[in-house]
Amino acid sequence: MGSRWVDPAPLEVARPRLPWWTLLPGGAKLVLAPLALVVVAVWLVGKAARFAWYYPVTVLGALVAAVVYRVGGWWLLGGLALGVVLGGGVWWWRDTDGFRQRVRWVRTEARRAGVYAGQWRTVMRLCSLDGTARGREYLPRLRRTRSDWWRDTVRVRMVKGQAPEQWEARASGLAHAFGARSCRVRVLSPGTLALDLVHSDPLVNVVPVPGMSEEAAVDLKRVTVGVTETGKPWRLRLLGGQHLIVGVQGAGKGSVLWSVLWAIAPLIRTGAVRVVGIDPKGGMELGQAPELFSQVVYDNGPDAVELLEKVAGQVRERAGRYRGVRRWWSRDTGEPFTLLVVDELADLIAYQPDRKLRERAQLALQTITSQGRAPGFGVLALVQDPRKEIVPFRNLFTTRTALRLDEATQVDMVLGDGVRARGATAHEISEHTPGVGWVKEDGQREPVRVRAFYPTDTNLVELRHYVTGTSAAIVPFPDRTTSEKEAA
Structure with missing residues (x-):
């Protein structure tokens, strides 16, 4: 038998899938177009x-x-x-x-287009600051930018679920990615950050002291002692605040000290402010202008401890008289505001070989710093070593200033945990910029970079004569090279 040929079934041709709107009736198409x-x-x-x-x-x-x-x-x-x-x-x-x-806005737009907008997506991915959910990528949103001559401020809307700590941990990578010297992270509002990308140092130049103010212009709650990196005045709250200044040798602690005394000199002259000082270094610092102090001790022995205990007793006595009468000191009380200045705090409470004197000094200082705000007593303490075993009651100082430090860990010791991660790199301050530091106040999350005024020796002579009400010709100190030429 011969085989029978069977014609195979014809293959079905796949019809192209048409868009959904082509299936709509003609009237719907006219509406959707x-x-x-x-x-x-x-x-x-x-x-x-x-x-x-x-x-x-x-x-x-x-x-x-x-x-x-x-x-x-x-x-x-x-x-x-x-x-x-x-x-x-x-x-x-x-x-x-x-x-x-x-012309800030011209620079702002140029840097936004040329530096940030063009590579934003790439940098966010490489820094692991993007997110993925259900196969979809989520990127932080680049908001408004502002470019000054020394920094760019970039506002960012974080991805849902992100925390500022994630950005702080990648701040160094962001700085290098965008060609900046450093990057600081600030929280503006829930979900919104500001990245301060710094390109140059606005505090590199010395800031001279201003002219002497009038008495009525001095506000103990806003004492101007320098400038911030944004160009605004750096003000310390002497009334209602206790201040700790920390820095290595040559960091500029003396600049802060004399800037404070220069600013309140009109009140010292009239007796509205009384300054008490302790200089364990034999008067090398406070001895430059002893006329400013109602009482000053030049060692860390019994006299210094007795002076601390005397001030602590005055704190308790004044607080007892104010009880039920007033809650806060003011100038209308007729009593002077008292400022205690301790040039080297560690010599009193840590390096003193006599244990009993050391304990008495610590107890008196703790009383003054913890109870002196309302009765009108303030403390300005300077120290080189910020370790807990040196200054065990750092938390009693409401304002802490970190000038140049030796180690990165010391920054958090002085200003608080996590402050270094937010950009307060006091350990990286140049030795050629004394007086530059970071300030952290209680209740303020972000530290502020500042530079104190630089009072010269001539300014200190002028300060002494101003407070005492005498006049004298201010002769500048001779230059060494000039003196050598004259001697030759």
Whole structure:
């Protein structure tokens, strides 16, 4: 038998899947087409508005350039551009600070477009600051930026579930990624951070002391002793605050001390402020202007301890008289505000070989720092070693200043746990910038970088004569090279 040939069944041809809107009836298509155009138009308008929000100077400049070109063509537009460039150069030459302040927005937009927006996604991924959920990637949102001549402030909206500590741990990587010297993380609001990317040091130059203030202008709650890195005055709260200044030798502790006394000199002169001092170094510091002190001791022996106990007794006595009468000292009481200055605190409470004197000194200081705020007693203590065994009651000082330190761990010892991670790198302060430091106040999360005024020897002579009410010719100290030439 011969085989029978069977024709195979024809293969089914796969039909292309059509978009869902093609299956709709004609009337629905007529409705959806304009709606889609409206959605696209709204999206484009939103993009344009977002661009104008982040780049207003660019948009305004483009509009002006278009109008000028429309009116006068390329020659007028080129002349206007040349005039702007030349005028900006002359402005920068004649008034650099004013130029930097006024053209900040131009620099802001240029750095946002050239440094941050272009590589934001890549940097966030490489720094592991993105997130993934259900196969979808979530990135932190780049918000407004602001560029000053020394830093860029970048606002960031964190991914849901992130914490500021994650950004603090990657601050160094962010700084290097964006070409900055350092990066500090600040919390602005829940979910929103500010990254301070620092490019240069605004506190590199010495800050001279200002002119002597009038008595009425001195506020013990806002005593100006220097400037912050943002250019604002650095103010200490003497009334209602206890201050600890920590720094290695040559860090500028003396600058802070004399800046405080310079600022309150009008009140010292009139008797509204009484200053008591202890200088265990034999008077090498406080002995430069002993007229400012109502009582001063130049050692760490029994006399110094008795002076501390005397002040502690005055604290308790004044508090007892204020009980039921007033809750806070003020100048209308007729009693002076008392400021206790201890130049080297460790010599009194740690290095004193006599254990009983050491314990008495600690007890008296704890009484003054813990109870002296309301009755009108303040402490300004300076020390080199911030370890707990040296200063066991650091928490009683409401304001702590870390000048140049030796070790990174000392920063958290002085300012509090986690402050170094937020950018307070006191251990990296240059030895060529004495008086530069970081300040942390109780109740304030972020530390502030500051520099104290620099009172010269001539300023101290002027201060002595101002407080005593005498006059004298201020002769500057001779230069060494000049003296050698005259001797030759």
